[in-house]
Amino acid sequence: MNKTSLFNTFIKARNERPNDPAFLITSGDRSLPISWRQFTDDIDLVSYLIKLHVPGSAIGLLGENSYEWMVGHAACIFSGATVVPLDVNLNADDIVDRLKAVDAKVFMHSSLYSHKAQEVHSKLPELIMGGFGSRVADRFLDAARQAMIASGETLWNGESGATDGHTSMIVFTSGTTSEPRGVELTTRGIEVFCESASAMIPMKRGDRSLMLLPLHHIFGIATTYLMLSRGVALGVCPDFRRIYDAVERFRANFLFLVPALVEILAAKIEQHSASNEAAQEIGLEWILTGGAPQPGRSAERMEKLGVKVITGYGLTETSSLYSLSDPNAPFKRGSAGVAVKHPEVEAAVSDDGELLIRGPNVFKCYWHMPEATAKAKDADGWFHTGDKGHIDEDGFVWITGRISRTIVLSSGKKVAPEELETKLLAMPEISETIVSGDGATREIVATIYSTEGEEKVNAAVCALNKTMPVHMRISKVVIRTSPFPKTASGKIKLNPPDEILTR
Secondary structure (H helix, E strand, O other), X not given: OOOOHHHHHHHHHHHHOOOOEEEEEEEOOXXXXXXXXXXXXXXXXXXXXXXXXXXOOEEEEEXXXXXXXXXXXXXXXXXXXEEEEEOOOOOHHHHHHHXXXXXXXXXXEEHHHHHHHHHHHHHOOOOEEEEEOXXXXXXXXXXXXXXXXXXXXXXXXXXXXXXXXXXXXXXXXXXXXXXXXXXXXXXXXXXXXXXXHHHXXXXXXXXXXXXXXXXXXXXXXXHHHHHHHOOOEEEEOOOHHHHHHHHHHHOOOEEEEOHHHHHHHHHHHHHHOOOOOHHHHHOOOEEEEOOOOOOHHHHHHHHOOOOEEEEOEOOHHHOOOOEEOOOOXXXXXXXXXXXXXXXXXXXXXXXXXXXXXXOOOOOOOEOOOHHHHHHXXXXXXXXXXXXXXXXXXXXXXXXXXXXXXXXXXXXXXXXXXXXXXXXXXXXXXXXXEEEEEOOOOOOEEEEEEOOOOHHHHHHHHHHHHHHOOHHHOOOEEEEEOOOOOEOOOOOEOOOOOOOEEXX
């Protein structure tokens, strides 16, 4: 087994800067550091238990963003197990389905979700349960630590089980339009993300950020390992509703967020200060968003507060990597950043305008779904993203729509709904929208959530229609009474409940 570059990065941090903070946690009105020595000691302990009791097994992991969650994840991949991150919003039956699908032997969970874990265990009594974040768990780990010390074993003097080709993670897709699929990913994919992002994004030892993205999602996992590998101290913020407090408390220099959190943070900063220099007062310099399209007005709102907002693009199947942005370089608003520049990765566009990518960051396969795998990844190793777009002369990636969402009108003309959605979202009257085709009339329908009232929404749509070609005009408006339900990455679910008023 090899020592992967990520494993070596952890060894180097442990040996060369053991007292540097890896994490920052809240204790009362203070922030307390957790050192690299402590972090790697705790990984060592959990890895020891995995190798002792369930070597090489699939291990489910459920919990809020926390230091303990990251210890569990790192211990799984470095011990040679396969970690299966799970969304805390899943019900017990869905968790059971995922654990059964991957033949998981262990279910690690936060004490906050003990009740849900008990329900899972009642349906899968053969599972080995492992809680964290409770006194009982701490006592168990203390006893295990004594056994490990007595054995003389340590992960950091040996070799990582995370070889380049080993399935280190099975990450389930968000499932906006179809049943979630288990995506097999390798540690090498995360390393390629870290290497690519390190070359483009300025961050250094001593910088501070927050662990805000959901850790069961690949964007959250990849960016967390990126920041750790660069020596960034991570403030732990399990509740996004306290995002401003966390940014201020931990003095975050930059953030990785989904677009919805950009809007929330902008509102929080505005509430705390009338000054346009409010963000500088707390030290925030830039935000990179991913997981969903970033509405232009949200970015402009934040930039008026002195914070640059840039974007990246990737999918679960690409280890969250396709394009990224440099906060210090010119950025083309509306793009998805610059196509990845890595010696082992190629980004391209097919003859029919589909974005393609291949390299070690691309997933191995969909778990037990060979036909779906063959459809998504061709014989030459190219992953077909399903996104339409182009790469311009400066390397910027422009996404113009999803192939599967194309609206075919009765005239035979085709319309990309994302183009209309982008234009609608630029209007201050419209908060959220999905554009689709009416199956019976073959007309364009815009389902809209807004707090501005029906009259203003209809006027905004009418104004947009006047600027569009006849075949791209919206024929029907459906007004929702509540925001769209979303996936963990901030994407709108494309089959939302009918909490609507039809107009």
